Each structure stands twice: as structure tokens, then as C-alpha cells.
Amino acid sequence: MASEHNSDQPGRSPLGRQLHHERLNQMFWALQIFLLVATVQSMALGRVSSALAMAVAAGLLFLSLWMVRQQHYQLAATWMLGLMTGLCYYFLWSSDGLRDEAVLGYPGILVVASIIGNRRIFIGLLVVMIASLLVLGSFNSLGLHQTRQVESNINVAILLVLILLITAYCIRLLINDIRHLVTQLNEENQRRRESQAQVEALVNHDSLTGLPNRTLAAEQFELMLRHSEREGQSVALLFIDLDNFKPINDSLGHSAGDEYLIQIAQRLVDEVRTSDAVSRFGGDEFVVLMPDLPPGESIISRADELLQTLREPMMLQGHELTTTASIGIAIAPADGTDFATLLSKADMAMYESKRAGRDGIRYYNTSMNNDAQAQVKLISDLRKALQSNELSLHYQPKVDLKTGKLCGCEALLRWQHPTRGNIPPIEFISLAERSGLIIEIGMWVMQQATGALSRFDAVGLPGLTMAVNVSSLQFKRGNLDRVVEQALTESGIEPHRLEIEITESMLMEPGEDIDHTFHRLQALGVTFSIDDFGTGYSNLGYLNKMKIGTLKIDRSFVSQLQLSPQDTAIVTAIIQMANSLNLTTVAEGAETQAEADLLARLGCTQGQGYFWARPMPEADFIKFALSRG
């Protein structure tokens, strides 16, 4: 039995040993006092031999004190209890025999032995006691030894042995129970401590990389700041965002993405100093805290070392990858002493670094804050824009490159700001996405675009198609399928004439919501095209699986057609691939006759660009379309 085994070796844990040490010491001194008092009393009564015996016992007892000091606790207990048993027996033998009050010492000794000693000591003492009683009783009965009391004989001895046995048995049972309970309590305590530690680790650490999370990073920051401020130094907060995590995750899958993040985390940890702290804030965002910076010290070089380490090629599931990252830096106390403030400033600086072309480092400066405030203002303006009719759609024609005939158009959002004038979608679409406003705006765009298409029909234009841009957020949260269904019902447009433009990354973005919306939309019969094709990562298998109908070749390739043989090769390859997959191709942003001709020669199906027409308001588009017959 485990508890029995443990109870035989008390004092194993440091706490248990400490307790043993203390108790044995206390017992030693208690016995010494008892022996001193008893010796003096015996002397006073003229019992010299008893007094002498106790004095000898007191002297020998010091050996147990020495053993305790040497940490031989079991030996000390054995010696102490053995000595007391011997002393009791001496009194039985030399005084009133089995009727002597010293016999009371036996059960007392057993209780102590059972608590402080192990099973061997307990049984050993019990056997010695029983034997001593039987020997004394037999000697008395046989007349071999004479004690003062006449009623000391074998019968009394047997009775005493029985009493001792039953007492010993009960003591043992009870003590075992107590030990068992204590062991259980200890185990329970241990389990509680362990689970508490686990909970704390979970609460404070990122489960993937094991790095501290935001909560712990905030605590680390407070400590660092307090220390640095005392020394007149600063703490730098580096906000690191990986530039290419998403495409890696999209193209190689989640488990590769996880492994990638773990390796990145390891690199950062290996690179920073021991006093620095690396944490992960979820996704591909890491934060490094660098304390104890002397005033005015630049940490650009240290941040650059981090970028260098990240740039080293990494092997991931057989692919060699190179990582770049964008870093934003804010310094405490100069930029603030509050963790959240500093974090948002470093975040702004990081965005600035992304905007400046990624793979770079930016310090926070106050103008960034002004930019951020301007963005907040713009978002609130955008919120009002829908109600105040500041938004409108322009339509840009798409032309069949073989026949030169108009085949459809793309709806493009315009915002006429009351004070700032025309704001390009490039500026406000991302704000609309970040603020979630895109869902409401996207719904409005869908209704407007399908409404316009039915009006085109009404003025006698041939069955044109309408391409509408949607953002991934609409797929994820916006009930896009229901929005489209309603727009089609209200406008009475045949579903196949509505073309939904998505980006490559959206196609690769895994997620049940996206898949579900996709399939619902497909079931409705609308068509899909991939916008800005060639700029992201595409999985050709997906193109087929998702029944994509059209690829829109990004303007960046088209505009370089005559200048860069490489871009010409890319466009040629896209067109050939699309043709073999039976997909329509639309070249975006053709501006010259020469580009248009070349695209037609390469076999591109349709063109959309300033060469034919710019995006224009509905009325202008109708005029344009009618004029082309």
C-alpha cells in the first residue's frame, strides 16, 4: 500500500523532515525535563538507585539529540523510544513489578512510535514490551525474581500483554487512517498546485509557440519600465508583423503555417538579448521588449539584426522560404508609459513601414498619430456617407477584343466627400473593411449595380454583364448569398449576368463560412471572376473546383506589356492557361491601341481600360453604350 510505504519513511519531503527535526528536539527536551524532575523526586524519597537509573538514561538520551542533528531521524527515534522502554522496564523489574505505574509508559511509547517511527520500530518495540512483560511475569511466578508487589505474576503479565496488544492495534489503525488522509490531502494539494500552474501558463502564454502572450507582455513591460525609469533609461517596444505569412499559410496549409510561426518565434528568441522579452500577439504579430536603453540610444541596428535573422532562408516541408517583416518601434517613456498606448503607437509605425514597401523599420512619430486620427475621422465620415448620398457607382465598360463590342461593365465605388472632394476607393475601401462598414456598403453596391443593370436593359442595351467587387468580410459575415439573392429578385436580372469579383487570397482563405457562401452563390447561378490575377498566390485546382469563370489579368502586367518581356511572358502564360481551362480572360488597365492590339493577338478575351473608357456615372455609361451600338 503506497500510503503505508510512505508512512514508513516519514520526513521525506523537506517540510516533513523539518517537522521531524523539530518534534524530536522538542520530545528530547520534554523527556530531559521529565527525567530531571523524576530524578530529583526519587532522590528526595531516598530512592537512590531509581534516581541513578534516570540520570544514566538522561545522559544516554543525549545520543539521540546528536542523531537528530545528524539528521538520522529514525535512528534517533529508535534510540529515544528504546531507552524509554528500557527505563520503564527497569522500574517494573526493580520496583512494583507488573503493578508498577511505569507500565503506563508502554502504550504512551507505542503511540509516539507509531507517529514518529516506522513500522519496524513500532513492531520491534511492541515485541520487546510483550517479551519483557512475559519474562517479568514468568520470573515472578516461578519465584526467580522478587518484586515489592506480590500480585505481579504471569497472569497479570498476560492481561497486560492483551491490553497492550489491543491498544497497539487500535493505535496502528487510527494512525494509518490519519497518515492516509494526510497523504491524500498532500496529493490533492499537489494536483491543485499543478492545475493552477497549468491555468496560469495557459492564461499567460501563447499555446502554439509557448511565448508570453499579450497579458504577460504587459506585465513584463510594467516591470521593465519601473526598473528602467529608476535608472533614467528607456524601454523599446518593437511591433513585428510578418510580410508573407498569409500566402504561406494559404498555399502550404495550416500545419505548415504553425510550424513556420514556431520557427520564427525561435529565431526571435535566439536573436534577442537575455534581458529582452519576445511575445506573440496571435496571428503573425510578435512584440519584442528591449529594456535598459541609455537615453538617445538608437535601436535601429538591433531591429535590423532581427530582420536579418528572419530573412535567412527557412526549409518548411521541403520548400525553401524567405521571410520578411515590418517593424514599428515606440519608446517608453518618450512615446508614453502606458502599455496599450505604446503598443498602438508601435502598431502605427509598423503600418507605416508596411505602407513604405514592407521589409523595413519605422520609429513612431507624432504625425502617424495624426494620420491615425484622420483615419478615425474618415471612418466616421464614411459611416454618414451612405445616408447622405455621398457614395455612387461608376461603370467601366468591358469590351470583346475580337469583335470590339461592349459586353459588360464593372461597377466601381466612388465617394464624393463634402469637404475633401473625391476620395479614391484605394483609400476608403480598406477603412471600410477594417471598420466592418464594408458589409453595409457592399449590400448597397449590390442593390445599386443590379438596379443599374435592369435600367440598362430598359433603355434597350443588349444583355450586358455586371461585375461587382466584393470583400472577403462580406463572404465571412455579410450574408452575401442572401444579399445577392434579394438584389437579383428585386432587379429581375438573370443570375449569370452578375459576376462577382473576388481576389486570389480570398479563394485560398480556408473557412466554412466562405465555403458555404461560395456554394450558395454558385447554386444561385451567379459567376465568379478573380480580380488582379497574377499578384497573389493561386492554386489552379481551386480555379476549377470553385467553378471560376473569368481571370482579370492585373493592370501591373498589362501596363508593362510592351516594356517588359517578362510581363509579356506572364500575360501570355495566363492567357494560354485560361484558354486551356476554358476560362474567360479580361485584361485590366489597357490604355493604348498598341496594348489592345497585342492583347487581342495573344488571345485575351476581353479588355477593360482607359483606352476604351474610364469608369463613368450611369447616365454617361448609357450614352457611351448606346453610341457603340
Ligand code: C2E
Ligand atoms: P479593381 O477592381 O481592380 O478595379 C479596377 C481599377 O483600375 C479601378 O480603380 C479602375 O478605375 C482602374 N482602371 C481601369 N482601367 C484603368 C486604366 O486603363 N488605367 C489605370 N491607371 N487605371 C485603370 P478604382 O475605381 O480606383 O478602384 C480601385 C479598387 O477599389 C478596385 O480595383 C477594387 O478593388 C476596389 N473597389 C472599387 N469599388 C469597390 C466596391 O464596390 N467594393 C469593393 N469591395 N471594392 C471596390
Ligand code: MG
Ligand atoms: Mg475589380
Ligand code: MG
Ligand atoms: Mg483589378
